[in-house]
Amino acid sequence: PDGTARITQGKTSVLGAVYGPGDVEARRELPEKAAIEVSIRPPFGLDGPREREWERVIGGALSHIIITSLHPRTLFSVVLQIISDDGASLSVAFNAAVAALIDAGVELRCLATCACCSLLTSNQDGSEIQVVLDPTLEEQSRARSTLTAAFDMATGGILMCHTEGS
DSSP states (O other), rough: EEEEEEEEEEEEEEEEEEEEEEOOOGGGOOSOOEEEEEEEEOOSSSSHHHHHHHHHHHHHHHHBBBOOOTTTOOOOOOOEEEEEESSSSHHHHHHHHHHHHHHTTOOSOOOEEEEEEEEEEOTTSSSSEEEEEEHHHHHHHHHHHHEEEEEEETOEEEEEEEEEEE
């Protein structure tokens, strides 16, 4: 890899690796900018719909921070291996991707960071709501909803927003 980073938050840990800019297949080649490919590997077993969705969401956010016009007709490949998952793994994976891009020396428009929060009800009728930052897997399973958002650290703009629940 050209750049690597391991981010651990609580009991969640993700290893990120960046390859590129490198050669790209002709069918995926973009004439005026680099293509970005994100692959997420779960801690065990095969990747599924959740990982595919996260790959799309993270890839979209990374396309806004990488200066892709500097590397036309090439590919940046970002591989994210979830080592252990105890909640907030999408935000940890995004942060690992950004740290690996920095380690690889990839030119970025801005630095970015990601955080996760869950809304939990703290009584039987659901009238009292508690916001939990960087929830554990158990807290996420009890949550009404979970929000993961990535931010452009220069402007404070939102680069990525992903919600689960109601």
